[in-house]
Amino acid sequence: MEARLRHEVVYQFDGRATVAEVARSLLAQEKLLREAVAVLEECFDGLDISSVGVDIKLVAQESPLRTNLALFFAGVYSGEIGQDMPDILDTLFGLDVPDGYDSFVSLLVILVAIFGIDWLYKRMFPDKSGDKIEEEKDRLLAEAARMASLTEQQIEGAIDRALGKRERSVSKASMDFLQPARRHHASEVRSGSTILPKEVIDQIPSDIDLADYEPPSETEELRDVLIRFRAHDLDRNKKWAATIEEVSSERKPLHLAPDIQPDRLFNRNQVRGDVIVTTVRGPEGDYVPSLYYLEKIYD
Incomplete structure (x- = not known):
């Protein structure tokens, strides 16, 4: 239809x-x-x-x-x-x-x-x-x-x-x-x-x-969204990055919650999960995503 x-x-x-x-x-x-x-x-x-x-x-x-x-x-x-x-x-x-x-x-x-x-x-x-x-x-x-x-x-x-x-x-x-x-x-x-x-x-x-x-930065929690990976680093998870189309088409740094093991995600192109999005206010007043924090993944 x-x-x-x-x-x-x-x-x-x-x-x-x-x-x-x-x-x-x-x-x-x-x-x-x-x-x-x-x-x-x-x-x-x-x-x-x-x-x-x-x-x-x-x-x-x-x-x-x-x-x-x-x-x-x-x-x-x-x-x-x-x-x-x-x-x-x-x-x-x-x-x-x-x-x-x-x-x-x-x-x-x-x-x-x-x-x-x-x-x-x-x-x-x-x-x-x-x-x-x-x-x-x-x-x-x-x-x-x-x-x-x-x-x-x-x-x-x-x-x-x-x-x-x-x-x-x-x-x-x-x-x-x-x-x-x-x-x-x-x-x-x-x-x-x-x-x-x-x-x-x-x-x-x-x-x-x-x-x-308007504060200089804001955070927003998104539930059950699609996270696409473009860079992985098993040893230093601060080097992870991802795109979340609901937020932005641009690749942004991704941090993992302490209880998420990197090897659960390695070699996976995408997962669904809960994410905290940090945005910062730009010179024109728009809030631009700067960092994703992955709290939970759904297997």
């Missing part, structure tokens, strides 16, 4: 965004689209997504700023085809996907972004209430549940399972996605039939908030 969907975002503000803002927004949207597909997979037992692709179709820099991406994903549904197949999957994997179901995936993108902003807001301002963000999260949860014929608890549980171990990276993508709207005082952000209103945009942390909050 395959689905090809469009994902358009309109930032409603006067003036022009910078090239850097647009580039970061596009990269963030690609990540959030992939995260939305992961949430979709968690929503329905038996749905297994095997591949996801995202292409740029249009970027219009005039006012309003408009981006148009194309999402492709393929998968299988192990449940019985027919009455037991959820209606939304039956439609998504049909030959001609109606616009309303394009909007469902775009709704998931906005919902994931609001969860990312909410996670960040609570870390930055533990003593303040992000009431508009909370209200918007509840509203979008209710809308997603209605469209998918699920409960709000099921949608939220799917988000927690799919993204709960990647809160920081999702928050980063969410900020990059919505910063053009926050920085240029947008009246709304629209994707499909989903509209993010001004009162929510205004509560997103500002550049000044981020500058005051």
Whole structure:
């Protein structure tokens, strides 16, 4: 089964965004689209997504700023085809996907972004209430549940399972996605039939908030990720290196936990495991992975 969907975002503000803002927004949207597909997979037992692709179709820099991406994903549904197949999957994997179901995936993108902003807001301002963000999260949860014929608890549980171990990276993508709207005082952000209103945009942390909050380095724990090896050293495990595509396509130093014996990994091209990722803040404010610490491997 395959689905090809469009994902358009309109930032409603006067003036022009910078090239850097647009580039970061596009990269963030690609990540959030992939995260939305992961949430979709968690929503329905038996749905297994095997591949996801995202292409740029249009970027219009005039006012309003408009981006148009194309999402492709393929998968299988192990449940019985027919009455037991959820209606939304039956439609998504049909030959001609109606616009309303394009909007469902775009709704998931906005919902994931609001969860990312909410996670960040609570870390930055533990003593303040992000009431508009909370209200918007509840509203979008209710809308997603209605469209998918699920409960709000099921949608939220799917988000927690799919993204709960990647809160920081999702928050980063969410900020990059919505910063053009926050920085240029947008009246709304629209994707499909989903509209993010001004009162929510205004509560997103500002550049000044981020500058005051951002530490020089951060750590994030990833569970059950694929680690690919490119260099091994049995005697000095600090010389190990690996790539983790969920973090970066670049090879980074890998340290092993004391209870992991190097000979368990030698001559293996890849393993699945739990990793602590250390990132450092670069000159432009982006966090760049610098070191992986392998805590556990799954044989």
